[in-house]
Amino acid sequence: MKRTTQNIGIIMNGVTGRMGTNQHLLRSIIAIRDEGGIVLPDSRVAMPVPVLVGRSHEKLAALASRTGNPAWTTNLDQAIADKNNSIYFDAQTTGRRFDDVRTAIRAGKHVYCEKPVATSTEQALALYRMAEAAGVKHGVVQDKLWLPGIVKLKTLIESGFFGQILSVRGEFGYWVFEGDVVQPQRPSWNYRKEDEGGIIVDMLCHWRYLLDNLFGPIESVSCLGATHIPRRWDESGDPYDATADDSAYATFQIAGGIVAQFNSSWCTRVRRDDLLTLQVDGTKGSAVAGLRECVCQHYSQTPRPVWNPDIPQPIDFRAGWLNVPDSQTYENAFKAQWRRFLLHVINDEPFPWNLVEGAKGVQLAECGLQSWSQRRWVSVGELR
Ligand SMILES: NC(=O)c1ccc[n+]([C@@H]2O[C@H](COP(=O)([O-])OP(=O)(O)OC[C@H]3O[C@@H](n4cnc5c(N)ncnc54)[C@H](O)[C@@H]3O)[C@@H](O)[C@H]2O)c1
Structure with a gap:
């Protein structure tokens, strides 16, 4: 059977950090790529395509060269403007999450992020409501x-x-x-x-x-x-x-x-x-x-x-x-949840671990x- 590959561009912000590098990039996204992507029931193959985002050219270039040279940038707005990137993922320090997740939702990206979702329940709930109103899919790491x-x-x-x-x-x-x-x-x-x-x-x-x-x-x-x-x-x-x-x-x-x-x-x-x-x-x-x-x-x-x-x-x-x-x-565990989030985005499969669940943690x-x-x-x- 001939399989068609559907690329899913994922902006990975904060990817040079401890969680971003080890759990999310190396052990989840790169691991899924190395397995040949996720095969869907209709024979499509979903292939995550990471775009590494951070502040340091040196760290990003070094990380990219360790992981098969994915695209990387220090310009988040540019990555968000790129229509090929449909998911925004955030593993920055907690205090930076709200603003960037909000920007991504406003740009119509599906969003997935580390916990805590925000620094207050009010902000976490605001993100949930914005994502629902924008009709984008959303999830929180509950590894x-x-x-x-x-x-x-x-x-x-x-x-x-x-x-x-x-x-x-x-x-x-x-x-x-x-x-x-x-x-x-x-x-x-x-x-x-x-x-x-x-x-x-x-x-x-x-x-x-x-x-x-x-x-x-x-x-x-x-x-x-x-x-x-x-x-x-x-x-x-x-x-x-x-x-x-x-x-x-x-x-x-x-x-x-x-x-x-x-x-x-x-x-x-x-x-x-x-x-x-x-x-x-x-x-x-x-x-x-x-x-x-x-x-x-x-x-x-x-x-x-x-x-x-x-x-x-x-x-x-x-x-x-x-x-x-x-x-x-x-x-x-992180990879298992990533797999489910990708299936949620690409194949509309259920994903109950969403922003309101994240807000409950906060x-x-x-x-x-x-x-x-x-x-x-x-x-x-x-x-x-
Ligand atoms: N799910 C889990 O089990 C788990 C475990 C640990 C941490 N976390 C969460 O993951 C997030 C990251 O934690 P970590 O331990 O990887 O931290 P870290 O300090 O190793 O990484 C933080 C990332 O944020 C970036 N960053 C920091 N300040 C910035 C700034 N001013 N501008 C732009 N980027 C900036 C850093 O460059 C780095 O990429 C936190 O929210 C934390 O709560 C989750």
Whole structure:
């Protein structure tokens, strides 16, 4: 059968950054190109064609030469004016997103962007309304939903494994080096409030879509933030004041009575199975999901511990869990979502992870910050 290739020009703004380069360009768009594009049911082949956009000629040229020499430019307006580019993608620092996504919507581009969508719920919702009014397709990165560990957890939920789900415990974090002795592994703007940094803004967006999609809508939040490390060193080796929260201790109430507790921290050392673990406890079983693996323990396999610190612990607790096997080939989570967004654009396939869902993430972060500053529970209202 003869296949016709349909090119989809994608403006990739902020592509020289950590997420832009690694997750979105190399592991998603270039990976899809290397596979020969996406074959559609009608035998067309959708081929993403990236246009790299950023500020630095040197960085863009270097990135282009590593990735098969796609087009690149420092002139965003020119890229937007080009009719061959039908999608605008944004992985810039959060504070820059609103203006450029708005420009792209006004130019009639479909838009896809990193989280947080904007720096306020109001702005995030404004983008959603503009995109709907303009009739363009829109989406927000919600990558954790495609992590193999989370996919396995979702399968357990859907199979009724847990009985009644009672609680969820999320542990996220690792030690992010300050930068004086060991190179930091995250950008310095993450630790400056004035540059839209902070772990509450960063991570509560993720917890919103994870909890909403797996367990039900979040009704209220109590959150305590902290800046445990007040001084860090930036990319140039200069010291700066870390003005943003680097840890968040949050509890969420979910419709139906499920309680979810999440510790998020860039100031903790890992002694658990993975950088993110999610323990779910239900009346009939429990499970712990990491990024790739998920282990579970049925009621019938549940040990019966008794408290006695006078003797060595007789139960090997870790031995009592079973691995949930791989039931499919798992592709990179960002790539999996890109594939769905491209199919949404080109073949009108459903894509529920849109700008209003992104706005909900920003809303939860705002509610978390409000809870922290007012030292109280905050209700999470319905967004429409
Ligand atoms: N989905 C996820 O799991 C995930 C993880 C980390 C970060 N993020 C989000 O991705 C976005 C980028 O984060 P990152 O860690 O890649 O940051 P980064 O600092 O590595 O990259 C930011 C990008 O924005 C560009 N930029 C910064 N200031 C600019 C300016 N003044 N003008 C033009 N461009 C500018 C940089 O050149 C770079 O390309 C953030 O919004 C962040 O919240 C998402």
